[in-house]
Amino acid sequence: MPFIPHTPEDTSEMLATIGAASIEELFDEIPPELRAGDISGLAQSLMRPEPEMAVARLMQERARADGEPLCFLGAGAYEHHIPAAVWQLATRGEFYSAYTPYQAEASQGTLQVLYEFQSMMTALTGLDASNASLYDGASALAEAALMAVRANRKVKDKRVLMPASVHPFYRQTVRSIVRHQGIELVEVPYDPTGGHTTISALEQAAAGKPFAALVIPQPNVFGVLEEVDSLTDWAHQHNALVIGLVNPVALALLSPPGEWGTQSEKSGGADIACGEGQPLGMPLASGGPYLGFLCCTQALVRQLPGRIAGKTLDLDGNPGYTLTLQAREQHIRRSKATSNICTNQGLLVTAATIHLSLLGAEGLERVAAACHANTRALIARLCEIPGIEPVFDRPVFHEQLLRLPRPTEDILKALAAENILAGFNLGRSYPELDGSLLVCATETRTESDIDRFRDALGRALS
Amino acid sequence: MPFIPHTPEDTSEMLATIGAASIEELFDEIPPELRAGDISGLAQSLMRPEPEMAVARLMQERARADGEPLCFLGAGAYEHHIPAAVWQLATRGEFYSAYTPYQAEASQGTLQVLYEFQSMMTALTGLDASNASLYDGASALAEAALMAVRANRKVKDKRVLMPASVHPFYRQTVRSIVRHQGIELVEVPYDPTGGHTTISALEQAAAGKPFAALVIPQPNVFGVLEEVDSLTDWAHQHNALVIGLVNPVALALLSPPGEWGTQSEKSGGADIACGEGQPLGMPLASGGPYLGFLCCTQALVRQLPGRIAGKTLDLDGNPGYTLTLQAREQHIRRSKATSNICTNQGLLVTAATIHLSLLGAEGLERVAAACHANTRALIARLCEIPGIEPVFDRPVFHEQLLRLPRPTEDILKALAAENILAGFNLGRSYPELDGSLLVCATETRTESDIDRFRDALGRALS
């Protein structure tokens, strides 16, 4: 019996102690007509236990089937180098098989990691506090919007300005999660030349009515850098909170949300920052598990959803760590909680914390700079091909939307046949961008990778 | 500077403490003409440090290049299922990055593992004592021969009878190691019909002269099972020690060396057992690191080479483990040591110990039985092809030598082109066996693997 240690003798002795004749008898409070009989209808292979050897063989074959292509896809998930130490440490049994640190004294490993993670995220975002993670970037944005609406004391209107330059999957996720909580998501069109969000578009979208928050993606889904300072000031002038949706690797180069806007104003800086932690040590892995992060100013900390670790003292006066502010959470507040969230992404937090320790600020900056430089090189090489050019004219971080001379799906297929993932087709979500391709080069792409892409693309277009 | 933590400030402060102007000055006792200047002549890529990212990419490409073929090769290295837990545990930093347990109190993890390993090996071989491993099976056989010659009090002649049915690489290794120690290795021909070692061949090889030891391989290199009982009795009647060279997985089915021979005699049982531990949790990995094991009777324990862990008590009277009998070893006895060996295969011992814990006696028996059954099925299928038949007529464990109707190297090449490793060509070492192929099927080979082999072989021969 896989993973069940009982021998027949154990079972007999235990039943004798209980005073039951059989295991079946232990289910005697369950109405007999409810007891599952034969469960059938599935392939035999799914019915029978398989030894680890057979399952390993199957999984090896299926893993190989997906081909490890050369990847120029970004669009919210990025292939970065992950130091070997990260997952060798994170999968140590003591991290991997522990649960939520409800017994703090027996969980100082996990709790200190959470506290270190929070410290690193506040350093990166320039904000005061961080939670200990949410599911992913998109659900973190939903929680950020809910939090902003709850927290804004000046504006009671539950409107959130959401630029169209926010990743469409993120906008869909936010909509799914917040739609029944009376929140209105107001879409703000992007500038067709720059691909960014302008003040005038914001003015038009706001239509003179109050709104609780503005989301500012940096970089946005087109790879384009937004004018975060003026957008932040504008939102604050309208008494709205600012939610920065940021790429944590880009933050090694870019102004942190906590410093957005005119710093002389008392309201300088975004109020909330959130985003996807995947670039901090998580493999692409089909999209998850990743890690949503959520940071905020001191003023908002009691509105933060999710777990939070805090430092405290023990009976001897020595420092230690514990989950804190639990009064916000569902297991205490139930229907009055800040969120229904329970699970965080503890294992991923562990990986991200180790990853950031190994890189440090300088390492992270080198990674970010290499992404940017490689993307510049990629764009230059691809734009040598007649008919290919950038769609937008503003600066980008490590992605760029290119216009193609042939239908995007045809190109994607042709390159996939050469085991190259050429990019993301934003035309599926933005009809007006039909015929474009979003490409990305991280620090993992070499000159010869870029040449291989260019050559294959050249062939596909010839 | 990879793996060097010093900042320029650290270096300056440290040099100031030392009172040296530069690191260079620390080498001032070395004659200047000896100081290496520019080391050149190598490709730039080997000169420069490479980030982990680049080395990872290179190694991934090279690992993929070797193709993970479908393997029917045995001949001393066997593809067995290794539970995932084995290496996840063995590579935990505390095992992986510890050294020889010279400070026993700070090394109870390693020492207890060694003691458990010794316990498992004595259980498998039916002997009294085990060392804590040697380099591999072949070098363990060399140490066994040296040990037997040292230990045999009745026969002072340094002759060892070595059947030709012992793996040729093992015989070469023994020769390399013992040739200058006055030991004569007497080759004993195998029976051309059975592929085993007969008493008459032994009598002839011994030629009436005393010999210190007889090596008995079980199974032998042809996969054939030797008549261990009669061979053991015969050797003991000649006052020779018996060295069993055994496959530890086969021992789950086969009589353990400690029980070989007529048990009623006072000399029943082999005196020494050795072999290759690779089948106990080590991946094929190009041939190493593997693990040589060496067990012996109580009478010989002080002649055992290599490290040995023993149980003892601490100051409070609680049990603990420590290296023992160090007076045998080179770091104490220097030129009088039982061997020059220092390093053992600690990490592999850890893996083997975990592996055996996970299998237990019943699991190991199931593995061994599946190997045997799969090999039987393989032979049956391959012998359906006209012109293919077993070379020898005696029972085998999980390998069989087959006669082929076409040159072996041609067949091997044709199957390699289909990503199948068809077997081992013993004809290279035994000219009289030219045109044969040694095939193996472990528990990891499925019916469809065997069909694929048969079909490819059929095509190659058609």
Added chain:
Amino acid sequence: MLIHDHSHPGRRAAAQAPLHLANCDDLPKALRRKTRPALPEVSELDAVRHYTRLSQKNFSIDTHFYPLGSCTMKYNPRACNSLASLPGFLARHPAAPESHSQGVMACLFDLQEMLKAITGMHAVSLAPAAGAQGELAGVLMIRAYHDARGDHARREVLVPDAAHGTNPASAIMAGFEVREIPTGPDGDVDVEALSQALGPQTAGIMLTNPSTVGVFDRNIQVIAKKVHAAGGLLYYDGANLNAILGKVRPGDMGFDVIHMNLHKTFSTPHGGGGPGAGPVGVAKHLEPYLPIPLVAHEGEGPGEKWVWQDEHSRPETIGRLTAFGGNIGILLRAYIYARLLGLEGMQRVGEYATLNANYLLKRLSAAGFQPAYPQRRASHEFIITLKREAKDHGITTMDFAKRLLDYGFHAPTTYFPLLVPECLLIEPTETESKEALDAFVETMIAIREEAVQNPEMLRTAPHSLPVKRLDDVRAARHLDLAYNSETNNATAI
């Protein structure tokens, strides 16, 4: 010491970043960061040593018996981790085309099928990232169902008072109001109170069965009939599915929608608090609303393939819950576990989880501990109350729990469910041996003896852990949530 305390200006793990800092002067200065973030500056050895030692400060399944009620802390097979981490799986981009995704998709499809079979539901979506998100998806589907029928008055969700806190919180997030239903003295839902609460405003009821008090609600068929008759739907909180896995199927009990916690029942890692995975299963009438994406199977033989279903093929979906397809790496681990067990093995899970719980309950009862529901069978877990010990010896359940840590046992869940005073919710799981359970009983007895002889030993426990008892009140009053490098002390917020 924090990793920050090991930090030394200018130190680096040099192998982990590009050899040079590329020029980025083309980026507008106004958008650039002015100072480097205060991340720790350590060598690779510093980091490896710090996190290796830190890990050793945790209790975990791999090191300790961990009978944390309602959390199903069973053995996490190591193969699940290594096989889900095969290079081909880790390398797959979430937006990879189907041509480069068939391996993963085949696994996901199989998992959908296995979960359908074992729960008796009509269709399954693997998208929710955790149990609470599965709950939200479930109630959103209930809402979508009523809305699609124009039945907009149904705005109330019923939740038993013993329910997990996520239940009411999720219902609120879906825009419902919540009404609590009391638990009867025998641990079953008070059917009378339920009947009175039902009405045209009833959207549905959220139930855990077995419930959080560790008993199987014997009236489930009555409840289902009444709720359905009132026009409501039944939601099954799968947190306790381990108790009945393969023995009773939520679909057969009459549930319309369920979620499953794969990190509990399907043994994916708890990971210090996550990640989870919370697939949802539904009856036929809710299928159109399932969250996306799903995997469908087409063709047979060489033309066989697996395809994604998203908002285009499922226009009535409640939508997307994370940017991509949920925690697929976790789903793969659950799939591997499921294949190692087969449906046959899953049936044994429920059996032996129940055997272990009833054995432990019996032994603790025999030793004089007070079960909360002495007349009931345990499910996979059960409650004892230390009310008497607390009163007699002036100790609390928390003291008892902390003292267990000294003996090398993770404490059971304390003070939950809220309706039983001084309670311990104990869930041994099927992967623990009789010897482990016996050792736990002996320890419980020993600690109770200590409570008599030396209650201070409990009140100041733990004594042998990396820290002594921690001050939670102080943590919340003097918030210190992040290291501040400037003061070499924490930011006081």
Added chain:
Amino acid sequence: MLIHDHSHPGRRAAAQAPLHLANCDDLPKALRRKTRPALPEVSELDAVRHYTRLSQKNFSIDTHFYPLGSCTMKYNPRACNSLASLPGFLARHPAAPESHSQGVMACLFDLQEMLKAITGMHAVSLAPAAGAQGELAGVLMIRAYHDARGDHARREVLVPDAAHGTNPASAIMAGFEVREIPTGPDGDVDVEALSQALGPQTAGIMLTNPSTVGVFDRNIQVIAKKVHAAGGLLYYDGANLNAILGKVRPGDMGFDVIHMNLHKTFSTPHGGGGPGAGPVGVAKHLEPYLPIPLVAHEGEGPGEKWVWQDEHSRPETIGRLTAFGGNIGILLRAYIYARLLGLEGMQRVGEYATLNANYLLKRLSAAGFQPAYPQRRASHEFIITLKREAKDHGITTMDFAKRLLDYGFHAPTTYFPLLVPECLLIEPTETESKEALDAFVETMIAIREEAVQNPEMLRTAPHSLPVKRLDDVRAARHLDLAYNSETNNATAI
């Protein structure tokens, strides 16, 4: 508790073996085993929990500073393990054809080239499985050289008294006699004594430079000249290569043959005592004798390939030392390490290993500890003698060493080399930070203070480890080498 103590009859990790026991009745009964071997019977969780907890009882590089002299306990980069464990490398059978081996062979060839360049030798074989086997290969080649010249009288190998014990032991295994050469008071070999020992019987000399007393022998050129003039060859024991890596090349010093300990200098794992890897490098005149197999490179561009060299292409080889090609998995780790550093990085290894050793020597000297060779530079390691402390406070070096464990430092090597009384051989390696060295110095001072105030604290140390001081004498007198299930106690031999 041993894993055997967790054993329970009939318990199994069921996922780890075939589902059924195949019939093997065709095997002759006489050859079959009669009873099952007494292996532990445990569940998968039992095994995982046991070995996880057991591992935590070790000190290791990943958890502690480990200044074990002569062992070069530097950081083992984690990438070396994960990249050498890529599925393609693990799956390769040692007898796989060259068509399925080019990836591994390219790595081995590169490593041969890098080792040649960094040591200044003409050719390298990677075959020896460990340092001692490399030594044996080295002296066997010396013997083969003399034998090939018909110079059969050369049967004596000179070995300094400070040499590692493996040196004389290896020489004996190669059929030589050993003569010891004394070390002078300054730590260098006594050249006068050497001169007198040389003669027509001299096969060669085995030297470590820097020597085991932690100094670089300044007379090495004189020694080389004299030995060569006498017709002998020079063997370099590479155990201490880390001291001079990239700074001085053995080939330039005049050595004819060397071995390297890759688990030291090239940071492959120590693994609780192994595996090692002990490649040998030789001058041109010894090349024909190198142990097999080697990798050669042929062609360029698309025709480029790597081929094996064995006894067919190298008929004068001393032969095969293990069944296959040595510890290739370890060689891959060394290769990965070498690529991460490049030859440039290797030069820094010698520099910073030397800086750390000299800094630590200086600080300990300044704190009043007595260096064995106060007038000399440290190499990568150095010796202090606790002769004075032993005499004044009635403690031993062993007491001091054991007390270091309590403070979280692995002890340096004790009582080696044998010629310095009450000695500690201290090797910090280049991967430790100044802070770690400073903390070690403070601890050494604190322990010396304890030796004055409370010597009993040292004599009974360690106090905070899983066991108290162990009785080594008892272990050797009452041999207990294996668990005996019948008596539930060990076999007394």
